[in-house]
Amino acid sequence: MRYYMLGERTLVIESRPPVSLSVQQRIWGLAQQVVHEPGVAEVIPGMNNLTIQLHAIPPSQQSAIAQLKAWWQAAKSFVPESRNIEIPVIYGNAAGPDLRSLAEKVGLTPKQVVEAHSAERYTVFFIGFQPGFPYLSGLSPSLACPRHKTPRLSVPAGSVGIAGSQTGIYPLTSPGGWQIIGQTSYLLFDETREAPFLLRPGDTVRFIPHKDGLC
Structure with missing residues (x-):
């Protein structure tokens, strides 16, 4: 684990x-x-990291890091209540403009990419970047692909993408650099719902290829 400070009042621990x-x-x-x-x-949980903001500046950086290490040593695992969520996805064509180019980069056919992406059961590690944006762990290493060097100015809401070793879903239309391989009609964020976020940390997700896509 790495332990360090960001500024004068923020502690970070990361794996x-x-x-x-x-x-x-x-x-x-x-x-x-x-x-x-x-x-x-x-406290702000991230992907295998935790950011802790303090009310006041600690007496010294050394004492703050020592306290962080002690907290980690005493920490116990927590397994949140998990729901199994199936999300339909239209893969390829206009819904997934990067599917074919990603397939070429990883040495697979577009159909093999769809099969590999939809075969896994993913875990929501945390929600971030946008309201309701799930960072999902469990992507097959065979599908890992870097972000675009130049992000798109507009990625439609519901876009399913890959960036590095992660996959995720854009809840809102926004700029973004992920490799977009499909799209879902599900609303990841709806402020009118009692629970605005569709997903929460600990949930498991499976992507179900829609018949209208490249299956």
């Missing part, structure tokens, strides 16, 4: 790659533990 569900469960447990500690203003 070195590759990402791990067991580490993420301990991150969730640590977040639940330290949010009640005196002096802690906010």
